[in-house]
Amino acid sequence: GDSVTQMEGPVTLSEEAFLTINCTYTATGYPSLFWYVQYPGEGLQLLLKATKADDKGSNKGFEATYRKETTSFHLEKGSVQVSDSAVYFCASQRGYQKVTFGTGTKLQVIP
Amino acid sequence: NAGVTQTPKFQVLKTGQSMTLQCAQDMNHEYMSWYRQDPGMGLRLIHYSVGAGITDQGEVPNGYNVSRSTTEDFPLRLLSAAPSQTSVYFCASGTSGGGSYEQYFGPGTRLTVT
Numbered sequence: 001g002d003s004v005t006q007m008e009g010p011v012t013l014s015e016e017a018f019l020t021i022n023c024t025y026t027a028t029g030y031p032s033l034f035w036y037v038q039y040p041g042e043g044l045q046l047l048l049k050a051t052k053a054d055d056k057g058s059n060k061g062f063e064a065t066y067r068k069e070t071t072s073f074h075l076e077k078g079s080v081q082v083s084d085s086a087v088y089f090c091a092s093q094r095g096y097q098k099v100t101f102g103t104g105t106k107l108q109v110i111p
Numbered sequence: 112n113a114g115v116t117q118t119p120k121f122q123v124l125k126t127g128q129s130m131t132l133q134c135a136q137d138m139n140h141e142y143m144s145w146y147r148q149d150p151g152m153g154l155r156l157i158h159y160s161v162g163a164g165i166t167d168q169g170e171v172p173n174g175y176n177v178s179r180s181t182t183e184d185f186p187l188r189l190l191s192a193a194p195s196q197t198s199v200y201f202c203a204s205g206t207s208g209g210g211s212y213e214q215y216f217g218p219g220t221r222l223t224v225t
Contacts, residue, residue: 004153032210032211032212034211036216041218042218042219043115043201043203043216043217043218043219044154044201044203044214044216045216046213046214046215049211049213051209051210051211052210089153089154093211093212095212096142096144096159096161096205096207096212097144097156097159097167097169099156099212099214101153101154101155102153103151103152103153104153
């Protein structure tokens with residue numbers, strides 16, 4: 001079946017550091033790929049998405065590129081802020097009901 | 112525009128009790144889903160609906176029932192609560208567009224079964 005693997009957390013960075021959170025997937029066909037963010041006590045919010053190979057999703061300074069050859073969708077941000085502290089989930093989706101989430105990566109940004 | 116709302120926010124049940132988790136959306140989305148979130152396991156799909164009157168099982172449906180009589184509401188019923196159902200439950204609504212399905216999540220219900 002489909003699966004999504006994310007790097008283990010927590011990831012602790014100083015403010016203004018560069019962020020990478022790795023995500024790789026296995027799926028039949030060509031899934032859409034997503035990054036969601038979950039702030040403490042809240043539900044998941046869509047951060048960015050890509051629907052086909054070589055697409056780059058971007059939002060709020062975060063970026064991720066759909067790499068079919070390496071089956072990856074790594075999340076990056078050039079300069080993190082304290083307000084970016086949250087849990088980040090990578091997900092693949094084939095059809096509305098066939099969505100697979102990673103286990104989440106907690107990011108802590110310290111001033 | 113409230114988005115996706117869930118009630119209650121917290122609930123404690125005794126083993127064997129039943130209850131209904133409420134979910135409503137005001138975005139006129141055709142798709143709605145229930146997920147549970149457990150530590151170290153990401154989110155897992157319990158049940159979903161592709162429109163009023165149409166529901167289907169997800170990855171972990173046992174012990175849960177759903178119905179969808181209106182576009183707006185999608186309640187989740189726990190028939191006889193068990194400690195294994197202790198979890199955080201998220202409702203989501205979604206729509207298709209741009210070649211994919213986007214989901215919008217509610218704030219969650221934290222359920223403890225003792």
